[in-house]
Amino acid sequence: xxxxxxxxxxxxxxxxxxxxxxxxxxxxxxxxxxxxxxxxxxxxxxxxxxxxxxxxxxxxxxxxxxxxxxxxxxxxxxxxxxxxxxxxxxxxxxxxxxxxxxxxxxxxxxxxxxxxxxxxxxxxxxxxxxxxxxxxxxxxxxxxxxxxxxxxxxxxxxxxxxxxxxxxxxxxxxxxxxxxxxxxxx
Numbered sequence: 001x002x003x004x005x006x007x008x009x010x011x012x013x014x015x016x017x018x019x020x021x022x023x024x025x026x027x028x029x030x031x032x033x034x035x036x037x038x039x040x041x042x043x044x045x046x047x048x049x050x051x052x053x054x055x056x057x058x059x060x061x062x063x064x065x066x067x068x069x070x071x072x073x074x075x076x077x078x079x080x081x082x083x084x085x086x087x088x089x090x091x092x093x094x095x096x097x098x099x100x101x102x103x104x105x106x107x108x109x110x111x112x113x114x115x116x117x118x119x120x121x122x123x124x125x126x127x128x129x130x131x132x133x134x135x136x137x138x139x140x141x142x143x144x145x146x147x148x149x150x151x152x153x154x155x156x157x158x159x160x161x162x163x164x165x166x167x168x169x170x171x172x173x174x175x176x177x178x179x180x181x182x183x184x185x186x
Contacts, residue, residue, distance in 0.1 A: 007033035053079035096122045134166055139173035141180070146173065153177040 003014050006026040014027060028034040045062035052072045060073055074080040089102040095111050096118035103112060113119040135154050138145050146152055155172045156163060172180065 003027040005029040005033050007036050049073055051075040051079055053083040094118050134169045134171075136171040138171070139176055140170045141172055141176040144173040144176070155180060 001014060001016055001019060002011055003019065004011055005028055007028060010029050012027075012029045019027070046060045046065055048057050048059050049065075050056070051058055051074050053074055056075050058073065058075045064073070072083065074083065091100050092103050092112050093100055094114040096113055099114050101114040111122070113122065135149065135152055137149075139152065144151075151174060152171050153174055155170050155177050157168050157170055160168075
């Protein structure tokens with residue numbers, strides 16, 4: 001179907017399903033015409049910022065600005081990868097053996113290990129396999145008796161995953177576990 005551009009008045013062909021989805025019944029021949037339109041630009045909640053790698057000016061929506069954990073913004077994935085490769089590795093401590101080692105700032109997390117062996121030792125002593133030995137045979141909340149023990153989860157009552165004291169752990173069926181995390185204990 002032939003329609004007119006709302007901004008420049010140029011006629012162009014637009015598919016019917018795209019016409020049905022058009023907001024305000026305004027049609028635009030290009031991204032430039034769309035961005036010039038005052039109706040659209042008034043709705044924008046974001047702002048123009050510089051790409052942290054190349055310095056180009058880019059527009060980021062309010063949601064994109066809020067979702068950035070490191071408060072860095074890039075115009076493309078290529079710029080993001082270049083920026084991360086330029087970062088100087090920082091010294092961090094291994095959570096298992098305490099040895100200092102260098103790790104890229106973008107990969108530093110809550111738990112850091114210098115090698116796979118340290119990670120395995122940590123998991124066996126503190127991780128998932130450690131608290132699974134406290135798993136009971138029924139759900140402590142609803143009394144569900146499972147066909148297989150894999151239908152039960154170990155739940156941390158205080159919500160702290162590193163607090164593996166036996167009094168902080170309880171056995172819940174998968175359903176109760178999800179409900180407790182979603183709604184709390186109501």
